[in-house]
Amino acid sequence: MVAKKDLEEIPWERMGVKLSTPARTIKMLRPVCPETISLDTGNAAPGCETKFTGAWWLKCIAKGHNPYFQAMEVQHKLPVIEEKDGRKFIVGYTEEVELVETPRTTQVPLGPRFNSGQLLEEKKFFHGYRYPHEMGFHDMCEFRNCYQAEPGIKTRYGLYCSEDEAKMITADARHMVLEVFIPEKRQEQIDAINIV
Ligand SMILES: [Zn+2]
Ligand SMILES: [Zn+2]
Numbered sequence: 343m344v345a346k347k348d349l350e351e352i353p354w355e356r357m358g359v360k361l362s363t364p365a366r367t368i369k370m371l372r373p374v375c376p377e378t379i380s381l382d383t384g385n386a387a388p389g390c391e392t393k394f395t396g397a398w399w400l401k402c403i404a405k406g407h408n409p410y411f412q413a414m415e416v417q418h419k420l421p422v423i424e425e426k427d428g429r430k431f432i433v434g435y436t437e438e439v440e441l442v443e444t445p446r447t448t449q450v451p452l453g454p455r456f457n458s459g460q461l462l463e464e465k466k467f468f469h470g471y472r473y474p475h476e477m478g479f480h481d482m483c484e485f486r487n488c489y490q491a492e493p494g495i496k497t498r499y500g501l502y503c504s505e506d507e508a509k510m511i512t513a514d515a516r517h518m519v520l521e522v523f524i525p526e527k528r529q530e531q532i533d534a535i536n537i538v
Contacts, residue, residue: 349480352445354489364510365486366500367449368462370471371479373399373409374446399470409470410477413441445479447489452500485511497537509535 375398378389390402390409402409417439421432450465465471474481480491483503490503499515502508512535513520521528 349475350478351491352447352474352479352482352489354447354482354491358487359485359507360487361506361510363486364507364514366452366484366511367486368452368473368484368500369447369449369482369489370462370465370473371410371445371477372448373402373470373472374412375402375409376407376412397470408443410446410472411443412446414444416440416442445474445477447474447482449486451486452484483507495537505537506532508537512537 375389375391377387378391390398390405390407394401399409417437420436420438422434422436423430424433425431448471450462450471452459452461462471481493481501482488483490483493484500485502485504485507488503488507493501493503495502495505495508497508497512499508499511502511509532513532518531518535520531
């Protein structure tokens with residue numbers, strides 16, 4: 343039996359998760375040829391996307407490019423310390439920029455119902471998107487902007503890392519109208535939602 347390699351967790355930040363506006367997004371890795379990256383800075387260069395037809399990402403990988411990862415610049419500022427008369431002084435700083443390879447994550451919006459899985463298949467076959475687990479990483483929570491790895495709550499409307507997220511998606515899928523003005527009433531409604 344082949345030993346299953348442990349999946350890694352993608353470093354993430356929980357940015358802008360809004361429970362009050364539930365939306366389901368599937369986190370995937372999106373390929374971009376590194377030669378095209380300069381598009382971000384305004385210096386357009388034709389990358390493998392334009393050089394090849396069809397599954398360009400496979401040809402990009404064959405060329406030795408790494409389209410599913412991006413180099414993030416991490417600044418390190420270190421003080422230069424000198425001693426004078428037994429006292430220590432910072433006389434300047436050295437700056438180094440470390441290049442850290444991180445996976446290119448993106449979120450594909452999905453309706454709460456599972457029949458919209460077709461969009462994911464399209465992204466996979468026509469644009470080379472891959473699920474994190476296909477690249478050795480944990481799949482992530484399906485609440486918009488939440489990238490928590492290994493979400494533990496399984497519902498018919500997706501996988502979530504918290505009960506609150508799962509309940510809000512469920513309420514949305516069932517077209518429930520939640521109380522806006524009376525917090526106690528709203529909480530009662532939320533408590534009563536059964537996650538299935
Ligand atoms: Zn390439
Ligand atoms: Zn989550």
